[in-house]
Amino acid sequence: MSRAALLVLADGRFPAGGHAHSGGAEAAVKAGRITGAESLESFCRGRLYTAGLVSSALATAAVLGVDPRQLDEAADARTPSPALRVAARKLGRQLLRAARATWPSPELDALAGQFPKGAHQPVVLGLTARAAGLEPVDAAYCAAYESVSGPASATVRLLSLDPFDATAVLARLAPELDRVATRAVEAARTAVEEGVDALPSASAPLLEIGAELHAAWPVRLFAS
Amino acid sequence: MHLDHSHDGPTALSADAHRKDGTRRALRIGLGGPVGSGKTATVAALCRALRDELSLAVVTNDIYTREDAEFLLREAVLPPERITAVETGACPHTAIRDDISANLEAVEDLEDEVGSLDLILVESGGDNLTATFSKGLVDAQIFVIDVAGGDDIPRKGGPGVTTADLLIVNKTDLAPYVGSDLARMAADAKAQRGELPVVFQSLRGEAGVTAVADWVRARLAAWTA
Ligand SMILES: Nc1nc2c(ncn2[C@@H]2O[C@H](COP(=O)(O)OP(=O)(O)O)[C@@H](O)[C@H]2O)c(=O)[nH]1
Ligand SMILES: [Mg+2]
Numbered sequence: 001m002s003r004a005a006l007l008v009l010a011d012g013r014f015p016a017g018g019h020a021h022s023g024g025a026e027a028a029v030k031a032g033r034i035t036g037a038e039s040l041e042s043f044c045r046g047r048l049y050t051a052g053l054v055s056s057a058l059a060t061a062a063v064l065g066v067d068p069r070q071l072d073e074a075a076d077a078r079t080p081s082p083a084l085r086v087a088a089r090k091l092g093r094q095l096l097r098a099a100r101a102t103w104p105s106p107e108l109d110a111l112a113g114q115f116p117k118g119a120h121q122p123v124v125l126g127l128t129a130r131a132a133g134l135e136p137v138d139a140a141y142c143a144a145y146e147s148v149s150g151p152a153s154a155t156v157r158l159l160s161l162d163p164f165d166a167t168a169v170l171a172r173l174a175p176e177l178d179r180v181a182t183r184a185v186e187a188a189r190t191a192v193e194e195g196v197d198a199l200p201s202a203s204a205p206l207l208e209i210g211a212e213l214h215a216a217w218p219v220r221l222f223a224s
Numbered sequence: 225m226h227l228d229h230s231h232d233g234p235t236a237l238s239a240d241a242h243r244k245d246g247t248r249r250a251l252r253i254g255l256g257g258p259v260g261s262g263k264t265a266t267v268a269a270l271c272r273a274l275r276d277e278l279s280l281a282v283v284t285n286d287i288y289t290r291e292d293a294e295f296l297l298r299e300a301v302l303p304p305e306r307i308t309a310v311e312t313g314a315c316p317h318t319a320i321r322d323d324i325s326a327n328l329e330a331v332e333d334l335e336d337e338v339g340s341l342d343l344i345l346v347e348s349g350g351d352n353l354t355a356t357f358s359k360g361l362v363d364a365q366i367f368v369i370d371v372a373g374g375d376d377i378p379r380k381g382g383p384g385v386t387t388a389d390l391l392i393v394n395k396t397d398l399a400p401y402v403g404s405d406l407a408r409m410a411a412d413a414k415a416q417r418g419e420l421p422v423v424f425q426s427l428r429g430e431a432g433v434t435a436v437a438d439w440v441r442a443r444l445a446a447w448t449a
Pocket of ligand 1: 257259263394398427428
């Protein structure tokens with residue numbers, strides 16, 4: 001295995017469609033919940049401990065070999081908003097395309113056959129990490145980081161926020177990313193023994209509601 | 225120029241020239257260029273000119289609305305299931321060049337849902353003169369500028385003007401009103417592009433999109449040969 005593959009996978013420029021999604025930031029900006037660096041940090045922290053933790057655990061469980069179908073159902077059950085489910089599957093499908101071209105593997109081909117319209121993105125992320133020869137904890141970090149890096153870069157575009165400030169927000173969250181990734185790995189290991197119900201189900205109602213409202217806007221910059 | 229390699233597995237990746245069943249997939253042509261130069265109008269005219277002889281579909285990349293797709297739907301240039309809009313997250317050039325995954329998905333869905341297609345036109349959301357399409361997304365690209373955007377654009381060059389497989393200088397009907405020198409634009413384009421073709425077009429004129437439609441037919445003949 002090469003640990004450096006993690007840098008390739010976690011790079012914001014990895015061509016898997018993420019650039020068109022704001023992770024709820026566009027809706028939160030419109031609602032006045034993100035107005036600058038400070039509120040961006042609160043928003044990202046909230047997302048990290050809810051959607052981020054859930055994604056991180058799902059991705060880790062996929063690396064550990066939990067059945068992707070069960071994980072996809074577990075992700076559905078943890079995502080009340082239909083708009084968010086659609087977005088997660090879209091992103092999963094796009095990631096799978098990029099992953100199959102980047103780290104060709106029979107397992108990824110099989111996943112594409114099983115989910116022609118896409119599986120939830122964290123599930124695909126975990127299997128991608130596996131195909132790249134990465135460890136469970138690597139997938140945990142990657143998913144946790146994505147849960148905050150997406151909204152941060154979207155906010156730079158939405159508010160013309162100083163990019164240094166946005167990056168500093170991510171840096172300040174780093175110790176908490178460690179914590180979330182550690183918890184995700186623990187939960188995923190438990191899920192291997194006890195089944196997917198052991199995965200975390202923390203949810204952020206405002207993210208879900210915001211996503212539903214956002215999906216109905218006639219004019220928006222981001223797909224979600 | 226066509227990439228002919230193929231991958232195993234259930235769904236096509238990016239530049240694969242063949243479908244899952246081994247037949248040649250639809251030719252994909254990208255249309256890029258500044259906002260307002262006439263990309264959507266050219267796409268609409270091409271659909272009208274070609275829809276009786278070819279099976280075609282359109283992917284639009286709107287910047288923050290579905291306006292281009294809605295215009296095409298309203299004009300009924302094609303049945304609705306043949307027109308798809310991709311959302312680009314405030315970065316239209318990223319969606320056609322650096323991260324083409326959403327566009328590839330749209331193209332793949334069109335082929336799955338409409339059945340076998342001969343041609344897919346992909347319109348860029350339009351931003352600046354440096355935006356070009358990835359070879360993983362399209363097989364050929366058209367760059368559309370207009371005479372009203374300033375007659376020095378061909379001289380200034382840039383990747384779109386210099387390297388596109390076809391350069392369209394649109395709205396020639398407006399040249400007298402905006403004081404654009406068409407001869408100079410042609411000479412500058414020639415200097416930038418060498419042997420690559422340039423079409424001067426007015427969609428308001430009688431010839432309309434004819435020259436571009438002929439160019440598309442020739443590309444398609446080469447693609448299926
Ligand atoms: N006079 C004139 N107007 C044109 C021509 N082609 C397009 N237009 C108009 O230019 C405007 C912008 O065209 P559109 O196709 O939406 O530009 P896009 O942003 O590049 O897609 C519309 O109002 C068109 O009707 C042309 O050849 N001559
Ligand atoms: Mg347009």
